[in-house]
Amino acid sequence: MQQHQTSSADIFSGIYANNIWGGNLGDFYSGKGSDNTFSRSYCEFITEFALKTSLENIKIVDLGCGDFRVGQQLLQNLANSHIQYQYTGVDIVPKLMEHNSIKYASQDIKFVCINIVEEDLPQGDICLIRQVLQHLSNQDIKKILAKLSQYKYVFITESHPADELNCIPNLDIPTGAEIRLLHNSGVFLDKNPFNLSRVELVLNIPYEEDICLYGKQSKLCTFKIENAGSYQESTIS
Template sequence: MNLWGGTTFDFYSGIGSHDPKIINPYLEHLIVFLESHNNSLVVCDLGCGDFNIGKHLAKYTKKYIAIDIVEKLINRNKKIFEEDNLEFYCLDIAKDKLPSADCIIIRQVLQHLSNSEIQSIIKKLVNYKYIILTEHIPLGHFIPNKDIISGQGIRLKENSGVDLLVLPFKLKVKDQKILDEHILENNKGRILTTLYEVF
């Protein structure tokens, strides 16, 4: 329905996946991380969308597993993006079993989900060594994890955003590091990417 723009695209994952000012620094930081592991990590991308991000990262991995809930989108991605180390699956990440991997990428996905769905995903995240999480959150102080109904919208208008380390989620991590932060214009918040190392 082009609710996120991109009227000339068959599928469009929004400006956060297409604006060079947002995605280029993000890609640079992720490539540095992947190369620091000698391109040997198996990466699972939860919510790969139109694959405008993942297409730049797959070659820096041992295997790149891209997942989305939209079957027509996954079928489209399979036709457009073909690499020996690339796999696409149509899964509901809140309900279905996830593939084995070393690293999980979740880019601006949890912000659209209810707390109960996020909780079910977190239970699976503890099986991975690294989590690279990107969330659109307010500038300055905000109230984390206000519940929403899953859908197109996010918590920003409620002065809230997803923080996995606080209630009700309380994800336990060994280490965390901010990889990238992009401040949006007109007080529209910031896009924050954090690397978590799990116990």
């Protein structure tokens, strides 16, 4: 008898339904990485970057927008800086996207339910992928990276071990709730099997000692990829 393979939509729907990443029962909660401790500096940086670009009415695509706590803070910063934007939040969990649409959607803000591994991505100028790839298998990550050349700027945020010299880059894991940090690993975009070029570290936020994921010291790193066509299909095996 053939076993049923759980889909990514089912996996992440179950994570939110059972509050695996925390929060109150019945609430959508994307985890501590979306708390102000980490999101404040990130949103300030993206806002400052947007101010420096020559783009008008910036189209932002947020892949894996989750509970929208970070996105909401970012858009408030942009509005306070008088930056016009069109925001598209993307996630794979249908009930989460329905919730966000009812609560937050407007003329400039919309949410779509998309499997970013298998489906086409929305068009935009700036693509944000914040603490998403760390939950995916290497093969799923490769499929996403191959689609990013359509964006002028891409910002990818990942949890890394504090001691990068003694960690294992890009240890493969199954797609799900856990991240590579559990195994003293992380997603390193410039190393095998991804081998992205022109990856620039732009933000490094250490986790405080009282937020010690899996009992390990770690940091939240944001990388910028400009003109992301540097990723080659030939690197996908």
